[in-house]
Amino acid sequence: MRQWAGGRARSAGIDRRDLLRLVAAASVAVPLASAAAPAYAAESLPGVVKPLPADLFTIRGTNAETNFAALRGTGVLTPTDRFFVRNHTATPRIEAADWKLTVWGDGLTGAPVDFSYDALRALPSVTRTAFVECAGNGRSFYTSQQNQQVSGTAWTLGAIGTARWRGVPLRTVLRRAGIGRHAVDVLPRGVDAEVVTDGTNLGRVRRPLPVSKALDDVLLAYEMNGEPLPPDHGFPVRLVVPSWVGIANIKWVGDIEVSAEPLVSPWNTTLYRLFGPGYPAEGSAPLTRQTLKSAFELPLGASFTAHRPVHLTGRSWSGGAPVRSVEVSTDGGVRWRRARLRDEPRAGSWVRWSAPWVPDRTGPGVLLARATDRSGRTQPETAAHNTQGYLFDAVVRHPVTVV
Missing domain, CATH: 2.60.40.650 (Immunoglobulin-like)
Structure with a gap:
């Protein structure tokens, strides 16, 4: 945010005034009970494709939290039918034949490059076991244990799952697309619906990664626990960013901007920073590693x-x-x-x-x-x-x- 205010970063897809207004609002805590969507048991949820049996999940707004007791007796890998669902809007239904990944931006040495689903799968792949966890996992305990006001979805501890992911290292795709030595940030964007909050259209979910992380251990995954990704978990392709907060693990990724200057979006400015006493007015640095x-x-x-x-x-x-x-x-x-x-x-x-x-x-x-x-x-x-x-x-x- 300091870079952006000083003209050294670019806002990716949202008006400056809207972003500043949302940053100001993010610094104010509200009672969790009024800010969080109600929790309830159900067998399904509009916007989510897979069944959500009440013994396995608790519904929280557009999301489904895994009941942690349902993991007893399972192995290290979370069965796909018990893996939590974190949706900002609704799960899109995408045909692999219609999907493509476009890599573009002034951080490349040439023109944009497209990868079809088959072309991506033809690249050398790796398999990695990693957990994906929402940054707000455990949020309800700020209120129930510490008597502190916070806003957001009232997760207990079930907004996490561990899977064996197979896919192509992001660095492989970036290098084939011609990433330049002058590149600074990499911005993956989902193809799910645009997010509207407090009357402001935030656009599609997107969050920049520093080039150092993008070229490290990030995966463009197309399989989960030995099967093609289910729709709710990112089919046909999603990011897996090991050990980082869940928002970095963009689902249904459709394009990746490679930028020669720092980028900001609502998901690393008004959201996924720490605000409150002891933090700067613009919040902490964007959240990276989980706790x-x-x-x-x-x-x-x-x-x-x-x-x-x-x-x-x-x-x-x-x-x-x-x-x-x-x-x-x-x-x-x-x-x-x-x-x-x-x-x-x-x-x-x-x-x-x-x-x-x-x-x-x-x-x-x-x-x-x-x-x-x-x-x-x-x-x-x-x-x-x-x-x-x-x-x-x-x-x-x-x-x-x-x-």
């Missing part, structure tokens, strides 16, 4: 029988480094003990863990899980507040009842 989290594979409010052995399970993940260890408390944080890791920790993926427990007293209780990653970072007791509720990383208090 550190842990979740039990249990419904909130789960019930257990006293003196009967229980096998607690859950998952922990970090965008910064592989998870090194996980601790569990069954007495509200008085005592902690190591959980057993069930997977080899890997960058960009989560690790499953388990811990035995024999409840010894009846009544309400609280389970806690906290992870430490290989960078030495441990989940804190409280998350740093920001008005839009991003990057919640505190230990979640998971209520249970023993009968």
Whole structure:
């Protein structure tokens, strides 16, 4: 934003006055209950193609959150039928034969280059296991645990999924298109409908990546868990940006602008920055890496029988480094003990863990899980507040009842 205000960055597709107005609004927190769409159980959702059984998903506006308990008994990869859905508008239905990817912009050394679906699939491919997680995952706990006002979708911890993605490295496509040494930003854009908020048309979802990241580990994926991408998850082609916030993982990508100057869009200015006390008026730098989290594979409010052995399970993940260890408390944080890791920790993926427990007293209780990653970072007791509720990383208090 400072570059843009100083004339050193270009706004990609939105009027300057509208963007400044939205930046000002982004710095004001509102009560989550009034800002968030209501949650409810349903078997389907207009704008989403796949079934959404109530035992697997909670509907939140145009989105479907995975019920974390539904992951119990599944492997490291999230089954496609349980993978969360984050839509700004509605899932478009696209025929592969009608689709093309156009790479263009003044950051290229030549004219725009088109890639058909078949041409893209003919390029050398790689397979990568990575999680995709909404930046607002865990947002509801700012309010329920920390009594702080935030705006946005009231996710618990189910706005995440891990899959095995197959596709073409973005750097391969950029180099074939003739990316120049003078290129600065790369802007992928989806072909889903334009987004209108507060009476302002924000255009199609798009968010610039620095060239350094675009040429690193980003994938133009066309397969998910060994099958062609389902419509809700980006068919025919989507970006996978390992360890970065979900908005960077543009679905239904149709064109990529390569720019010789910095770019801004609503998704790296008014959205996906941190606003509030302690942050500049224009917000923090655009969000990149995800944070550190842990979740039990249990419904909130789960019930257990006293003196009967229980096998607690859950998952922990970090965008910064592989998870090194996980601790569990069954007495509200008085005592902690190591959980057993069930997977080899890997960058960009989560690790499953388990811990035995024999409840010894009846009544309400609280389970806690906290992870430490290989960078030495441990989940804190409280998350740093920001008005839009991003990057919640505190230990979640998971209520249970023993009968």
